[in-house]
Amino acid sequence: MAYLEVRGVAKSFGKKKLLDGLSLEVEQGECVVVFGPSGCGKTVLLRIIAGVLEPDRGEVWIGGKSVMNVGPEARGVAMAFQNFALYPHMDAFENIASPLRARSRPEEEIKQRVHEIAGLLRIDHVLDHLPKQLSNGQKQRTSLARSLVHGPSVLMLDDPLRNVDAKIRYEMRLELPRVFRKFHSTVLYVTQDYKEALALGDRIGVLMDGHFEQVDTPAAIYGSPRNRRVASLFGDPPINLFPIRPERGGDGAVHAQIGGQRVALGPRAAELAGRDCVLGVRPEDVAFGFDQAEGGIPVELAAVTPFNVRTVTLLKAPDATEILASRPEDNSLAAARGHRKGWARIDLDRALFFDAASGARL
């Protein structure tokens, strides 16, 4: 029996059906990421689980019991909001102490626990500040401290890193798992950033059109996405998608036209002859070089854009197909400007094939 269960939850706003029969199971101590583009209903789902919003249909079960008739104050869930939701008229200490006060804990215990969690999240030096005196990063940590201080059984985080500086985001993304482990929390983490999803989730639930398109481990989502929409959401630059019609050649091998060049698709495409497909190749699986490579596609290097620790190249095939390739940081490539001719080779072992009509992975 999973610790947190969402069973067939549906919610509409006016005519707009936001969540359509959603189900999810979260094991105790697991961190499940709910990932999806903005407006897909992730925050609404969290609010329904928290009990501050009522679903049209469906139930939420926590610890083996239905909580549909239990108010938010008694469900044993804690939530860190995207916009922090700190109490403006109380200082950071009182904000963090609030859940302990609700449980009428003795003053000594409150002091000790607030200082402990503030120290762990490195905000113990600003406990006497009012929210308006805190930086965004500190507000976010205060909000997190408040949700952790009483050791909740279920912890929900609503895109907590969204409103935090890019620099601090990297630090916090690396710190959060340590905090979760320390408290053995069952965590539901909502985000639009695929990197956070891959980094933090034991499993990821991809929420689209009101239901979970795929719920799987990060490796499975990235390497075996259920359809092209899921594949496109993970990865920056996004996966290259080429419409192809594989054909069996005289030698029995299957080929397709990619970028105007006839490319052998390898044994994995054996079943696909004659079918309209879409070939998905991630930029890191496209190798570009100036020397001719076997099985490569002749391309023109149109632009080189350094991208953090990698270098992204825009390649144009003779039939105007655009291919994005990425490689670890390459300063020499970035230095020269202007178009140059070269060759692009696709790693077909790692390529993904999707059905052209439905988008499902083949």
Place this chain on the structure above:
Amino acid sequence: MASLTLDHVTKIFDQKGRPPTLAVKDFSIRVEDGEIIGLVGSSGCGKTSTLRMIAGFESITEGTIRIGERTINKLKASERNVAMAFEGYALYPPLRVSDNIAFSLLRNKVPKARADAKVKMVAELLEITDLLGLYPPTLSGGQQQRVSLARALIRSADVFLLDEPMSQLEPHLRAKLRARIKDYLIQNKMTSVFVTHDQTEAMALADRIAVMDEGVLQQFGSPVDLKERPSNLFVAGFIGEPPMNLLKAQVTAEGRARRLVVQNEQGSQAFSFGVPDRAEAAPLKSGRRLYVGIRPHKIVVAPSGNGAVERVTGTVVSSQWLGDQSYLGVEIGDAFLILVADRSIRAAHDSQITLGLPYGALHFFDSDSGEAVLHGSDLLGA
């Protein structure tokens, strides 16, 4: 298509009831014909004020701005022959998207057929072809931003100014449009200056970048220069994502040899290594307080036996796989290092790991002034 020169440009804002604000101080750069320049810095650093002065929407308190040989700072915005894409898009609501884009062309009496062809070309570039018949208020923020860009890029002007040109862009389009826009600007030899708070964007697009902080130019160089040879602590910390690891350190003497003692946040020793006894290492004087920096992707995991690499051992605190790269957080004596590695590296929590810090990847900054004292590439005589 011309060069752009800013000479000792200063801007002071005089607001009633408040002390005058020095927005831009003694700013001088020269942009070559056809170059793409990025102005970056955190908010309030003066980058937008500088752009607006080039455009003519702000007056200059001191200094001159020249396009080619023409001094333009006294001219009205409309007389300067600059094209601008605004942060707030500033589209004309009663005109269709296609008319918005073609506006300046039609005003200059370009024949309709040619104008239409150009509009189509730019629309394809920015993927707004199916929006051409719509009106601005019905578009999303990202779509409006692309229309605003199209309107600026279609013009022929001496200089193109772009104010946060891609901030609202849909994430799945960003990588491709960045590359396409860069290609377009280079192919058409368009001298461009763009302002952005996102240093990733600047590093991707620009030939050279001007980093500003509180109105003062910190460094003006190519992306590689800024990455490999940041001139001070601010540039080192601002450029690059994930940010450069910066640790406090002090040089101590052990007889004739010197050691660099790297400290954790509390100030005690985290780890140390010997300073090479070479002439280039002279700036690392005994007793000097420094910041040592190394970029996350330069740290090597399980280094092999040779080369100018300092080895340290620490505990893995976090390990995250992000598809095409992996992040590791490693604690060495209470100092925290972030490193980015190849996609296939995973390490278990609390396991021990040996890391290599190549000398060539180290940067040293003075503790007090923040100025760069030595770059690792100098140490190797590279």
Place this chain on the structure above:
Amino acid sequence: MSKGLLRRVIRGGLLLVVVLFFLFPMFWVLLMSFQTNQDILRTPPSLTFTPTISNYVALISGEIQTSVGTLPVYYMKNLWNSAFLSACAVAMSLVLGVPAAYAFARFKFRLGEDIAFTLLSFRFAPPILVLLPLQLYFQDIGLYDTYLGLVWVYQLITLPLILWIVRGYFEDISPDIEHAYRLDGHSWFRSMWKIAIPLARPGIAAAGLLAFIFAWNSFIFALVLGSSDVQPVTVGSLAFMTASGIQYGTIAASLVLSVIPTLVLALYTQRYLVEGLSLGAVKG
């Protein structure tokens, strides 16, 4: 003279004219309160006169000297009545209205908007509409000429005001702050008491002040439903239209005195009115 300076002078001049236009009646009343009836009625009106405090003395002591002799005047009692009635009415409206405003703001229930609008509509209707039947009922129940009766009827004036203004302020508070408080483990009542009301304090103060002013100024309710016992200053000023003529000086003095309580209240609540909402605890 530079263009900017000329513009500023003209703008200042126009503002001065507007200010004078609005303040002039009050200034004139203030002057009148220090004049005797003869000075006031003199034609042409003149700005110079010998000031006298006889009007104020008359009000405070309770006797007016007229040409026909002394008349008793119950101004101080009326002033007390006004203060008492307005304060009680506002207090009752706050106790009833603030939780109601919270309910309307936070709980979406069927017919919620309709009920709220009905309550507001009481302000649209002219009081005359209900006064005649009300007087008969009040006489029957024994509420005629009582404080309780008037305070109750004053709710028609004060309650909708408080309800609508305070509801707006509650709606402005990000619901997430209260959700967070509930998730911490507090009940909805504690959330209203400890979070919503403190954060809406500027709005509650503003609404309370406005309600006090409207209650203070009300005339027709007290006129019809009350008599000498509970008369507020608005009705009480009718007494200055005596058989021997209208005592303008005394009326002016009574006006000046009657403004003072509301003025003091406004100054006191001012510091609550300028408090900012949200205080940066919610992003944006």
